[in-house]
Amino acid sequence: MAGREDEERQRTSGAGEHAGWARELLEHLRPAGRDLHRVVAWLAGTAHATVSLQDGTGRLLAGTRLPLDEGLVADVTSGRIASAALEDRGRHLRLVPVERSHPARAAVLAVARATPFDRRVADIVAHTAQVMELLLAGHESTAAGHRLRRATADLRLAILQLLMVEDTVAARRVAAGLWPGLLDTDTACVYVVESSPAERDRLAEECVSATEEQALVVRCPAVDGHVIVLAPRDTAGRELRSLVGHRPGVFLGGSAPQGLARTAAAYGQAVSALAVARFHPQKAALYAERTRPERLMDPAELHDWTAGVLSPLDTLPHHTRAELLATTRLGLEFTAVNTAKVLGVSRNTVRARMDRVESLLRTDFADLTVRAAVHLALNSQVGLAEPPPGAGARTGAARLTGLLSGPALRTWAVDLLGRLDPDGRDLRRTLRTWIAAGGNAERAAQKLGMHAQTVREHVRSAEPVLERELLAAGSDLYEVVLAHLATGALDQPLLHGTKPGHPDSTVHD
Numbered sequence: 001m002a003g004r005e006d007e008e009r010q011r012t013s014g015a016g017e018h019a020g021w022a023r024e025l026l027e028h029l030r031p032a033g034r035d036l037h038r039v040v041a042w043l044a045g046t047a048h049a050t051v052s053l054q055d056g057t058g059r060l061l062a063g064t065r066l067p068l069d070e071g072l073v074a075d076v077t078s079g080r081i082a083s084a085a086l087e088d089r090g091r092h093l094r095l096v097p098v099e100r101s102h103p104a105r106a107a108v109l110a111v112a113r114a115t116p117f118d119r120r121v122a123d124i125v126a127h128t129a130q131v132m133e134l135l136l137a138g139h140e141s142t143a144a145g146h147r148l149r150r151a152t153a154d155l156r157l158a159i160l161q162l163l164m165v166e167d168t169v170a171a172r173r174v175a176a177g178l179w180p181g182l183l184d185t186d187t188a189c190v191y192v193v194e195s196s197p198a199e200r201d202r203l204a205e206e207c208v209s210a211t212e213e214q215a216l217v218v219r220c221p222a223v224d225g226h227v228i229v230l231a232p233r234d235t236a237g238r239e240l241r242s243l244v245g246h247r248p249g250v251f252l253g254g255s256a257p258q259g260l261a262r263t264a265a266a267y268g269q270a271v272s273a274l275a276v277a278r279f280h281p282q283k284a285a286l287y288a289e290r291t292r293p294e295r296l297m298d299p300a301e302l303h304d305w306t307a308g309v310l311s312p313l314d315t316l317p318h319h320t321r322a323e324l325l326a327t328t329r330l331g332l333e334f335t336a337v338n339t340a341k342v343l344g345v346s347r348n349t350v351r352a353r354m355d356r357v358e359s360l361l362r363t364d365f366a367d368l369t370v371r372a373a374v375h376l377a378l379n380s381q382v383g384l385a386e387p388p389p390g391a392g393a394r395t396g397a398a399r400l401t402g403l404l405s406g407p408a409l410r411t412w413a414v415d416l417l418g419r420l421d422p423d424g425r426d427l428r429r430t431l432r433t434w435i436a437a438g439g440n441a442e443r444a445a446q447k448l449g450m451h452a453q454t455v456r457e458h459v460r461s462a463e464p465v466l467e468r469e470l471l472a473a474g475s476d477l478y479e480v481v482l483a484h485l486a487t488g489a490l491d492q493p494l495l496h497g498t499k500p501g502h503p504d505s506t507v508h509d
């Protein structure tokens with residue numbers, strides 16, 4: 001009787017110990033505890049052993065490296081033997097395979113002890129190997145998912161970059177494999193959603209979900225907090241507005257519908273609208289919601305003037321011309337570094353392309369009035385792809401002075417700049433001088449007899465009044481420059497090598 005009671009007590013004690021270490025081991029499968037290194041450390045402490053986990057090539061995955069016989073490791077990882085147990089120079093060693101989905105990725109768990117392996121420790125090693133197998137499989141699945149998401153994101157960016165340089169054929173070909181029919185459209189809108197960089201990844205996923213994967217959603221390579229959405233469907237704008245409406249610190253800017261070949265221009269429009277959205281109570285704005293100076297110009301005259309300004313590029317091959325125009329359009333909106341990131345080229349390439357355009361137009365992009373005029377021509381080329389009625393009918397060349405002299409445009413310019421008059425600091429004078437100085441606060445300060453920081457503060461103070469970003473060169477600034485030109489507050493720009501002060505300064509020789 002005493003013997004049977006003692007035997008029963010030992011079985012109960014063993015079961016209790018098994019339940020204890022098994023519970024600890026299973027804890028490592030919980031989401032918060034899935035760490036291979038922690039499992040190895042637990043095994044080493046529980047088995048009073050040195051533990052090593054390595055793959056078939058000998059690469060240490062976790063634990064402490066042990067001197068192992070390569071042939072024996074190969075036999076275990078290949079499955080030629082199920083496991084190995086040996087005594088070597090006073091240490092007891094056990095090798096257990098950690099099976100994985102592919103033989104080339106098989107691993108081996110090696111455990112070395114100063115004392116022999118009893119049944120308890122052998123069971124712990126065997127069960128730990130199974131847990132490691134699950135963790136490794138989960139890690140591979142997670143890594144594969146990450147690689148797939150990264151590849152998909154890279155593919156989306158590549159499609160956008162092809163559209164930015166007007167290569168719609170290649171863009172459609174790339175998109176057809178994963179998103180059939182996505183770019184089977186003549187027009188699309190581009191939206192830019194702005195958030196904090198920390199929120200950007202989650203916001204991008206929500207944009208994909210909100211548009212039901214019927215839009216091209218790209219994490220902007222230039223601005224960490226921006227998500228770019230190219231949406232062929234009309235409903236995407238409403239879906240994105242609903243998405244940003246209830247989220248603090250999130251804003252939305254959208255373009256007017258554009259042909260796919262005009263994606264670069266649409267992107268510039270969306271960024272411009274985003275600046276308005278920051279001052280808008282609904283935190284969203286569309287490019288068409290604001291009166292643009294080109295909308296107040298005679299369409300036929302604007303078309304003819306644009307054709308004249310860009311005519312030096314007409315002799316170039318179509319692809320080269322499109323590449324130069326797309327790069328310059330973005331380069332006038334953003335810095336060379338950010339333009340390079342958006343297009344997927346080097347900043348030296350961006351500068352070289354813009355230098356070439358600058359040379360062909362025989363002008364100087366350091367002059368803000370020149371930049372504003374060329375920007376107007378590039379955007380007009382997008383908006384007036386088809387010649388409007390009356391285009392090409394006039395006998396003389398179209399001139400910028402004529403475009404800017406219309407009563408509607410002049411009224412718009414006077415009203416816009418007139419918003420600055422109530423401020424006693426004479427913001428209007430500071431802004432005019434700053435523009436004439438090429439946006440350089442130091443040079444403007446010298447002319448005005450004030451500190452450069454004061455110039456910057458005046459310009460910054462004008463931004464909410466005009467509802468336009470000025471310190472960041474782009475569409476907003478160029479509109480204000482055109483307003484100054486329309487009111488005669490600034491001299492006309494020099495294009496095609498004309499002489500300063502010439503009334504037809506935008507007509508080529």
